Amino acid sequence: MSAGADAVRGMAPLSAGRxxxxxxxxxxxxxxxxxxxxxxxxxxxxxxxxxxxxxxxVADEPLYAFYLARTGIGHPGREAVIASQPTDWRTALARLAGAPLPQGVAISYAKMMTHHLLPEVDRVALAPFRHAHLIRDPHELLASYARIRTAPTLADLGLAAQAEIFEAFGGPVVESRDLLACPHGVLRALCRALGVPFDRAMLSWPAGPRDSDGVWAPYWYDSVRASTGFARWRPPAGPLPARLEPLAERCMPYFERLRRYRISAEGEPDAAGLRRA
Structure with missing residues (x-):
């Protein structure tokens, strides 16, 4: 993991409540x-x-350096990312699964990007984790993503890999539009599905950078660093470029497969219960 991903927040004197x-x-x-x-x-x-x-x-994209090193893809800050994390997926996942947690910490949360999970990664190494999924309508996703990459591919979006992970391990599914529409209700439902208590502290946070941010944050995290909570959902600023319509349609079966199991703000799935592997 990166130096940022395994950094621990400073331990200030504890109040009685804390x-x-x-x-x-x-x-x-x-x-x-x-x-x-x-x-x-x-x-x-x-x-x-x-x-x-x-x-x-939290750990921020612990397989990013592995992904860049193996694919040769040029991303902003590529060399700094590769230098900041293990480039061997075995090392990255072993640390994530086995590193001791600080005193008073019961949850390790990893932000995992589905397109970083290349075929060579042994899926057995994912067994120690409690999996969950965040999805977004491919038309909205691509309309936003097209501002960054003009010619994305199905592999860039990771939907096929996400469907594979879901089939193997199950887990709660959150649709990003639902999360932005009702953060309190969806987060409460997500915590319940993951077997951890809900905490109202999840609803807002101080603006600014974090020690846990990956070294790529200066290129990608301006909006989240300025945020203090979840913004209200709004449609993409522009329409989906016509050239990306075929890719959006290729993505839809994967999206719909997971969307059937998305949790609602009341904590009940829209389909016949959470899928369990």
Whole structure:
């Protein structure tokens, strides 16, 4: 993992209330969450929400350096990313699954990008995690993503890999539009589905950078660093370019496969219950 991903927030003197919460966290079994998403899905804002809990530490895209090193793709800050994290997926996932957590911390939350999960990664290595999924309508996703990359591919979006992970491990599914429409209700439902208590601290956070941000944050995180909570949902600023319509249609079966199991703000799936592997 990156130096940022395994950094731990400074331990300030505990108030009576925080001492109680730390004690409660210490009494709970450890939960290691892998939250899978593609790009442009409010995944970084969701990571902020989890990091604002006192009982949680986060890891920011721990397979990013591996992905860049293996594919040769040129991303902003590529060499700095590769230098900041293990480039061997075995090392990255072993650390994520087995690293001891700080005192008072019961939850490890990893922001996992589905397109970073290349075929060579042994899926057995994902077994230690409690998996969850964040999805977005491909038409909205591509309309936003097209401002960054003019010719994205299906592999860039990671939807096929996400469907594969879901089939293997199940887990709750959150649609980004639902999350932005009702953060409190969806986060409460997500926590319940993951077997952890809901914490109202997830609803807002201080603006600014975090030690846990990946070294790529200066290129990608301006909006989330300026945020103090989840923004209201709004449609993309522009229409989907016609050249990307065929790609959006290729993405739809994967999206619809997961969307059938998305949780609602009331905590009940829209389909016949959460899928379990």
């Amino acid at each position: 001492s109680a919460r730390v004690g409660q966290a210490a009494a709970r079994p450890l939960t290691r969450i892998a939250m899978w998403s593609g790009p442009r899905t409010v995944s970084t804002a969701l990571m902020r929400a989890w990091e604002n809990r006192q009982d949680t530490v």
